[in-house]
Amino acid sequence: MKTFAIGGVHPPENKLAEKQAIEALPLPRKVAIPLSQHLGAPAVPVVAKGDKVQTGQLIAKGEAFISANIHASVSGSVAKIDSIIDASGYRKKAVIINVEGDEWVEGIDRDETLIKDISMDAEEIIKRIHDHGIVGLGGATFPSHVKLKVPKGKTAEYLIINGVECEPCLTSDHRLMLEKGEELMVGISIQMKALGVDKAIIGVENNKPDAISHLKKLSSSWDGISVEALEVKYPQGAEKQLIRAVTGREVPSGKLPIEVGCVVHNVGTAFAVYEAVQKNKPLIERVVTVSGSSLKKPSNWMVRIGTPVQELIDAAGGLPEDTGKVVNGGPMMGKALNDLNAPVAKGTSGILLFTNAETPRPPLQNCMRCAKCLTVCPMGLEPYLLAILADKQRPDDCEEERIMDCMECGSCHYICPSGRPLLDQVRVGKNMTGRMIRERSN
Amino acid sequence: MSDLFNEVTVFSVISLAAIGSVAAVVLFFVAQKFRVIEDPRIDVVEDLLPGANCGGCGLAGCRALAEAIVKKESLEGFSCPPGGSEVMQEIAEALGMEAGEQVPMIAVVRCNGSREFAPPKVRYEGAMTCAFAHSLFAGEGGCPYGCLGCGDCVRACDFEAMYMDEKTGLPVILDDKCVACQACVKECPRDIIEMRKKGKKDRRIFVSCINEEKGGVARKNCKVACIGCGKCKECKFDAITLENNLAYIDYNKCTLCRKCPPVCPTNAIHELNFPPRKPKADKEKNQAGA
16 A cells, blocks of 8 residues: 655544544634734734624635635624634734624625536636635645646646645544535636636545545546545645655655646645535635543534634533643644634634643653664654754854754654653754754745 | 894884885875965963853954954954953953953843732643743733743853742842853843943842833733833933833943932832932921822
8 A cells, every 4th residue: 555655653533523524613703813814924804893794705815825715604793803812822803893794795696506517717717716715625724726726837747636634633533534525526627618628536534434435436437537545644645745655756856646647635625615615605714623531522613714623622511620731733733722712714624622631741851862762754764853942052064954844743752762852842942943044045 | 033033123213214204295285275274362361261151252262252342453343251351351451452342231121920929820831941931921920021930041050140039929130249241131022121230339220111012001011111101200300211111221421320229110120239228318208199
């Protein structure tokens, strides 16, 4: 079975919610929609305090090249445009809407019937994806329309759809593949048309046999779409690792996947593209997994963007008393929340609750040069060395050791028997090195 | 035997002398060609400097400062924080230049968000460096401008002039040990530490907060935050400016009159090393308050 070439770890899967069908979360009373939910420049609000908005209405425009539009996920009135504590732990600007009823903008098809025929041409598709604020829903939230425009002089050969979901605990993509398989196929065909490629491969890890067989059955009636079962290994969902696993090609250091003729999109993104193009529906909701060992009801929810995390936890049975940490995202790359009123954003794939017993870090011991971090690094870096260089504040040496290739998957940190905060230190080093590189180019 | 011995000796002496003289001639020309001319005054100046290589002057150590001074032929713009005016005066005399007046400076921590005033809401257990904590979240107390308390500044200090107060979780600067080398200023990821005039008898008045959030938001996280109310702006000497919801006292204009600290409703303005206020004034205030 295929997988990527070097490194990788296999943390306990703990996919507690994989049998739970996606449910729609009841509308919250109030939403806070952050203006910066994507990579790139924050969007500029086009509504003001007191304005009435309808579900699906544009409320902020992404004007920069790398930016994304943001739409109202509920109907109601704009209470204020103020700063709120978001998942980053800092105050960020957000549009706060008091929910009144559930009126949708005219022209959005809310019918569940599948529309297979793709009537738009490539340019129209990309424009629609741009207008409807679609970003990568795997977690990095890179604006999708930018990825679908192939730069001049380059040709795309494969569209790779990421259904790997290599993070433990998360099940949102798994459920989406099972429940929205047909829509996914249409979404993938739309993206293939936009890119002008005739081959698409859906990569799914082998711990989801039901999803693999379901998609294989569906894909047989779609031209050019195939499904590839992959060995279970973290971080297979990372762009470069997935390309290596599926096509055997290596993306050079510091280059984009288009360099080897590949474009990677998440299954969640493919579904959002289907809804935007066929149903005219902007990105206003997404599937979020809520899970935790002591949580009453680990489950998957279709959540409107901007819903407070607290409401999601309440719907899953309330916050257990022994909760030590609430993490936004997966257990490997996610980040602990420091306010449960933080809103669900476009990049929120899961909310995980860890108990007091699960949270503490192991006691810190000295590095014993066991080189486990080297063996598991999927980018072939030397995490222990990068950590030392970062600690000694030597950005030029960090750059030479390719610190910027690190994608912060945390495999080194996870495997370290001495409990050393390798990823923490590498991140400090990356910050430092990035600053040095920017200063140099200015 | 002795003939042979003589022959070897004579031969050795002559050949070695020949090689030596040839080498000497070659070395002479090489030395002429690759001669490094160094101003002898650099060594003089370096000897006068403290030799701590702290970097407080902004250059890479004492030698670099000595080279820069000699190259510029003037002391203008140069200073040696650990050495102070005395050292600069000595250098000036040695080089026959004039030393400008050097104002003694000291590092000041502009955050009073202790565990008491800004109670922690979350617990941080990541790597204990401010650089990392800063990239992760606003801080245990919730203030995105406040001290993170991991002690990067204390580790940066080469003069043992700082320590972390266990009780408050904030760094403390020792007046008599700080040499104003600015290592801590450069280290702090939040620019909380500022170089200020040491002041007469080490007396200083400053706003111990750099939070630019609106008053209500700042106050929510920290009881002693500057809320930008502007009450202190009544300053007779125009030393206080208010910008982005934050008051700032210009140490060049401040006359240490002590009028502003009692005015501040959140006690964000600190006065250091002053004698205690007369109880009479307190009494009057209490009466007015009652």
